[in-house]
Amino acid sequence: MNRALRRSALTVALGLCFASSVHAQSNTAGAVFGQAAAGDTVLVENPATGFKREIRVGSDGQYRASALPTGSYRVTLQRADGTSSVRENVTVNVGTGTSVNFAAAAAGGATDLDAIQVTATLVNPIDVSSVESTTILTATQIAKIPVPRDLTSVALLAPGTVKGDAAFGSLPSFGGSSVAENGYYVNGFNVTNSFKGLNFANIPFEAVAEQQIKTGGYGAEFGRSTGGIINVITKRGTNKFEAGGNIFWEPESLAETDPNLYYPDGRLIEVNSKDKTSNTTASVWASGALVKDKLFAYGLLQYGYRDEDSYPETFNGIDGDRNHGDETKSPMWLVKLDWNINDNNLLALTAFSDKRKTDAKYYNTHFGTDSSPTWTPSRGDYVGTDTMENGGDSYSLKYTGYLTDTFTLSALAGHGEFRRFNYGVSSSGIRQEYRGDVGGPVSGCPWIVDARPSVINGVNQEITGCWFVDSLGRVDAKDTRDQFRLDAEWQLGDHLLRGGVDIDNFETIDGTSYAGGEQWRYGRYTPIGGTATENVVRRRVFQSGATVKVDQRAFYVEDNWSITDSFNAYLGLRWDTFDNKNGSGQTYVKIDNQFAPRLGFSWDVNGDSSLKIFGNAGRYALPLTANVAIRGASASLYSEEHFTYTGVDPVTGAPTGLVQIPNVITGEDTRYLNNEFGVGKDPKTIASGNLEPMYQDEYILGFQTQITDGFSGGARAIYRDLKRAIDDTCDYRPIFEWADENGYEVHDANPGFPYCRLYNPGSDGVFTMDVDGDGTFEHITVPADVLGPKAKRTYKAIELFAEGQLTDKFFLQGSYTWSKNKGNTEGGVKSDIGQADTGTTQDFDYPELTVGADGYLPNDRRHSLKLFGNYQFNDQWSAGANLLVQSGRPINCFGYNGAGDSNYANGYFWCDKGDGNGSQLVPRGTAGRTPWTRTLDLNVAYSPTIPTGELTFKVDVFNVFNEQEAVAVYEYGEDAGGTPQQGGTAPDGTEYANVYGYPTAWQAPRSVRFMVQYRF
Structure with missing residues (x-):
């Protein structure tokens, strides 16, 4: 019995440090709550800042101090008879509640724990009331x-x-x-x-x-x-003045590189051994009280420098391929001010900057005349510098008011800006940049692509010109956010009621143009009625640009109900409104009050925090991102023309002596691709009239149990089901068929006829379009089964986890996850092909693209083992480790569609994967998996005793054994014409081997990081 009492006491003591409650969901603060005698008073104070709150215990013997800034607290019970009890070092973490009981909650055999003093540790004991993961x-x-x-x-x-x-x-x-x-x-x-x-x-x-x-x-x-x-x-300031600095250095001399890539016959096709990277980051900081117990400041300056040399990822052994050296400078800062106006009112300001500038210097790459399998590239003439700037400044101000013992109100206002653009300057001083909206000025050298067979075979010299940047972003491109939120919390008996409103308005200025305003592609073309020739060049012009907005509003309410001392229930309700506006400020998609309920429970089975069973179910919605409006809902220009030519400009690479000829595919003089004329689009044509937001349902059931006094473990089962997605369809055939059936003559070359339209895959498309170009819009319903299947994505997982202190010197945390991620869409992006067009991937553009698409998705990792921890040998020496063992990702085989549709060339789940069976349907994820990966990281830290301050030296070694398994492979089994994918022709005329399945990315190679830090 004594052992049981000691164990129970220790459990409660550890709980003072880390036990979390469903009663605290704040995203900036935590809470202290517990039991005491009715009428007593509980004083919660932070000695480091002088902050304190005094709470009277309710008639039910419960008390709660909510919305506490994170930190270490002293909790004092002041009894009516004048005696008191104190708990020291009570840790409050973000989004959690810490239980501090001054009265025994269990009947019979309970013991008074008033005398226990608690010291914060790295232990995370069982949180007996939280429903979150x-x-x-x-x-x-x-x-x-x-x-x-x-x-x-x-x-x-x-x-x-x-x-x-x-x-x-x-x-x-x-x-x-x-x-x-x-x-x-x-x-x-x-x-x-x-x-x-x-x-x-x-x-x-x-x-x-x-x-x-x-x-x-x-x-x-x-x-x-x-x-x-x-x-x-x-971090934030306290009454104690603190300052310090550190430097982290990752030298290139101790960093390994990705392996070189060779064909089976020994030919070198990817040079990685010449790549080099070094990183240096230095920080200085200071914090303290500007006015003791009232006004505190924390300030930090950080500067990062990264130097990276990169050679071509792939090449054909032809002079003209380019390598580059990148220099990235990242000056960052942060200021945190906290003002304890009085015990009931707090004000906090956060300001920070994350600007980053990268200068990528491009050079020609020379491979010499050596035709042996071991070409050695060398850096040639300087071509130009592409400068990319990202980041900006963010500010937020938060007020917290403890209006009564049971009612807390908080308000936040924030503003953030993030710039992202690039411009180039060639070696001859030609500036390449894009200014303004569609039709705005573009300076620089045009983008040149030389795909003539005579060049690829090494017979003729490649045309390159002075371009070195494929595309340019608007120099005024930036994202701006203005957020306002109000949150309230009211303790009403056994119910903790919370609610609030969240207004989040996001504005984007964005645009893209080809370098120099156009792309010239030299190739082998067959004009209408003519013969194949290399004397034809294609000109493409692409420009997009607009200022678009996403206005978001949400309301939520929560009820955290303590049904019994050991059983908590949670009910949450949320309503989201999303309003997407195009470049003219017109709404093209608006979704009102998307309903998202949340339910949960947590049961302290034994009533002593030794075993918890918990579960939850919830619905989560996602807004349509702003990028959709830049090209899809605003003005854009995309044109294509063909010409014969007589010469080439020796500086720019652009053709001269041009004579326009009919389009080699359509026979027309000029074709605007996807009906992008450079004029604004009517907002009612962009999306299906019944469009609903993307949402997902989630279910979790689990338990956690005490293994030893300081160590716990558990398991949870997770099921996620994507119920609805948003994507676009670009299939014009149902529209043409509708027009034929209803007696309309199609005139698709008008701004009221968008080829791509947003809809919910699996639902009917209700489209508004000007089919015949007469200015009157028709209303067309396309059945769901014509557009393609319903979007599907499920995630099933079992997680085993453990954490805590094995001894007072040994901290360990780890997990094993078995999971299955399956469906016909990954979601917002498409990792299969690296497509970052969030919300408008090619997944559902044509029904043929969905054939074979149902299978294991790119983020499917069947097995994942994670272990990390630290052992403190003594006051001066410690060592840490981090181990990740993970199974590989599914592999696909993309190729030319055997069903006949060729709009997306080799983008279908239909290909020849080189197994002798010819072109065939290869369902998603059935072409194998990448290898298992194992990564072990280690560190050692030394903190010598010095008279003043703290000095620490640390060395981290990442991927200690330099494991180099492939984490991604080339997944195109056929080229755009359906021919098994080849890697090109070597200068000696020998054909490369098939490149399907070759690695395109590996585990991060071994690197070493040194740190020196001094603080006082």
Whole structure:
């Protein structure tokens, strides 16, 4: 019995540090709650800031101090008889509630724990009342394990997360969702970039105090996400003055490279051994009280420098291919101000900048005359510099008011800007940039493509010109967010009621143009009625540009009901409104009050926090991103013409002596592709009249149990089902058939006839279009089975997890996830081909593209094992480790469609994969998988004793054994004409082997990071 009492006492003591409650869903603060005698008073105070709240215990013996800034607290019970009890070092984390009981809750055998003093540790004991799937990592924990210093890498430590395709940058996939479906927050301010959902405003990593990763089951306060939530709380000042600095250095001399790629006959086709990368990041910071107990400041400056040399990913051994050297400079800063106006009113300001500038210097690559299998490329003449600028400044101001003991109100206003554009300057001083909307000025050299067979075979010299940038972004391109939210919390007996309104308005200025305003493609063409010739050139012009908006509004209410002392129930309701506007300020899609209910429960089975059973069910909706309106709902220009030519400009590479000829495909003089005339589009033609938002249902059931005094483990089952998606259809055939059946003569070359239209795959298309070009719009309903199948995506998973302190020196956390991610669409983006057109992928453009598309999706990783931790040898030495073992991703075989439709060339699940069976249907994910990967990272830290301050040296080694398995492969089994894919012809006339299945990306190679840090 004594052992049981000691175990129970320790459980409660650990709970003072980390036990979380469903009663706290705030995205910036936590809470302290518990039991005491009715009429007593509980004082909650933070000694570091002087903040304090005094709460009277209710008649039911319950008390709650909500919306507390994260930190370490002292909780004091002041009894009516004048005696008191104190709990020290009570840790409050973001989005959690910490239980501090001063009265025994259980009958019979319970013991008074008033005398227990608690010291914060790295233990995360059982949270007996939360329904969420959440991982919280503090700055202290992150510093102890070898992990790259960015939010995505930390998020990937959580169960159920996998790294997304490299085509979209460094982003995580949560529970089978695409990387474009996540939400990102900094101190309560939504910093998700809603242009494509593929970016977010980044704070200097040194400023992170806590990172909360919500992988599922999150409450109605959070929306606009069908993936996961990354919620960051920054560091802030206290009464104690602190300052310091550190430097992180990753030298290129200790970094390995990706392997070179060879054909089976030994020919070198990809040179990676010459690639080099080094990184340096330095930070300085200071924090303290400007006015003791009242006004606090934390400030940080960070500067990052990255130097990278990259040779061609693929080449044919022809002079003219280009390599580049990149220099990236990232000056970042953050300021956090906290004003304790009085005990009942707080004000907090967060401001930060994440600007980044990259200069990519391009050079010609020479391969010499050596025709042996070991061509060695060398860097040739300088061509020009492509400058890319990204990032901006963000500001948010938050007020918290403790209006009564049971009612708390908070308000937040935030503004953020994110610029993203590029411009080029050639070696001859020619500036390449795009200014203004469609039809605006474009300077520079035109984009030149030389695809003449005589050049590919090495007979003639390639035409290159002075271009080195394929496309240009508008120099004034930027994204702007203005967010306002109001949240209220009211404790009413056994019910904790929460609710609020969230207004999030997002504006994008964006546009794209070909370099120099046009693309010239030299090739082998057969004019209408003529013979094949290389004396024809194709001219394409593409420009898009507009200022578009997404206005978002949401209301939510929650009821957290303590039905008994050991059983909690949660009900959340959310309503989202999405209003998408085109470049003329006109609404082209508006969805009112999308309903998203959330339900959950948590049962403390034994009543002593030793075993929890929990579950939840929820609906999550996703808005249409802003990028859809840039080209799809606003003015854009896309034209194609063909000419004969007599010469080539020696500087620009553009043809001279032009004579226009009929289009070699249609016989027309000029063809505007996709009916893009450079004029505005009517908003009512863009989307189906019955369009509904994308949403997903999620179900989770799990348990967690105490294994030892400081270590716990558990399991949960997850099921996610995409119920509805938004994408576009570009199939004009049903429209032409409708016109024939209803006596209309089609005149599709008019702005009222969009070839691509938004709809919900699996639902009827209700389209408004000007079919005959007379200015009158027709209303056309196309049955769902004509447009194609319903969008499908499911995620099924079992997660096993464990965490805690094995000893007082050994912290360990880990998980194993078995999962299946299956369907006919990945979601917002298409990793199969690296398509980042969020919300308008080619998945449902034509029904033929969906044939064979149902199968295992790109983010499917059947098995994933994660282990990380740290061992503290003594006060000076510690070592950390991070292990990831993961099964491979599915492989496809794309090719020419055997059913006859060729609109998307080799973009179909139909190909010759080189197995001797010819061209055939190859359903999604059935062409094998990439290999299993194993990555072990290690670190060691040394903190010598010095008279003043703290000095730390640390070395992190990533991918210690330099594992180099392929994580992505070339998935095109046929070329655009249906011929088994070949890699081209070598200078000696020998044909390359088939490139299908060859690696295109590998595990990150071994690298070493050094750190020196001093703080005082």
